[in-house]
Amino acid sequence: MPRTARRAAQTPENCANVFEALRQQIVHRSIPPGAKLLEKDLAEEFRVSRSRVREALFALERHGLVQRVPNRGAVVARLELSSVLDLYDAREVLEGLCVRLATQKVPNESWQDLVDLFGGPMVDHVANRDFESFLAGYSLFRRRALEAANNPVLFGMLDMIYDQTQAIIRRLIVLPDRASQGLQEHRAVLAAMRRGDADQAERLRRANMRSAREWLQRFQSFVL
Secondary structure, eight states: OOHHHHHTTOOGGGOSOHHHHHHHHHHTTSSOTTOBOOHHHHHHHHTSOHHHHHHHHHHHHHTTSEEEETTTEEEEOOOOHHHHHHHHHHHHHHHHHHHHHHHHHSOGGGGHHHHHHHHTHHHHHHHTTOHHHHHHHHHHHHHHHHHHHTOHHHHHHHHHHHHHHHHHHHHHHTSTTHHHHHHHHHHHHHHHHHHTOHHHHHHHHHHHHHHHHHHHHHTHHHHO
16 A cells, blocks of 8 residues: 555654544545555554554444455455445435434524525535535534434444445535535425424435435446
8 A cells, every 4th residue: 555645644743543544544535445454554654553553443444444354454445336325225314313303402593504504605616616615514514413413322323324435425426416406405404404393304314315325326337
């Protein structure tokens, strides 16, 4: 595995958490699927013990980002279409539950700033094809919903799924018209949350996830 790829995101001098450093590089494809993760090389690069690297690799394996391959050791996991579709099936239910709980647990007006964001700046991001800013807004929505849901079990499950699908989300969003459709779907979810309609928010978020799954199936050769 090229050492330069790992240094792009995190150098040994500023790496306080091996797991988080490797996690970010894997989900952003700085370390590509199928790449070997050698304990000795990582220990030297991050200037930590091999036992600490081993702990990080086990944690990455639990998140579905790394797998153990006979005679090869730890490698970055590759996602097959069937596995990704399974993740989206689970994500549909969990994301729906997340916005339901979030809507129920915090005041309706708590969502006004996100309603404004998705009704103004996010529209400009789509029009300008500024996908990095669009994804930052999407991540803010997701983080706020998880915080408001205030359910550690749900947080852990969605966090793990998001790690495995983040690279796919980034590829889906650049497909023609997907960002525009996704924006409209999120605006509808937020409008329901702003009204305090937890049932409708859940239905719309689940529909949003089904829509993403359908785009994934349709454009799988460009995404996976």
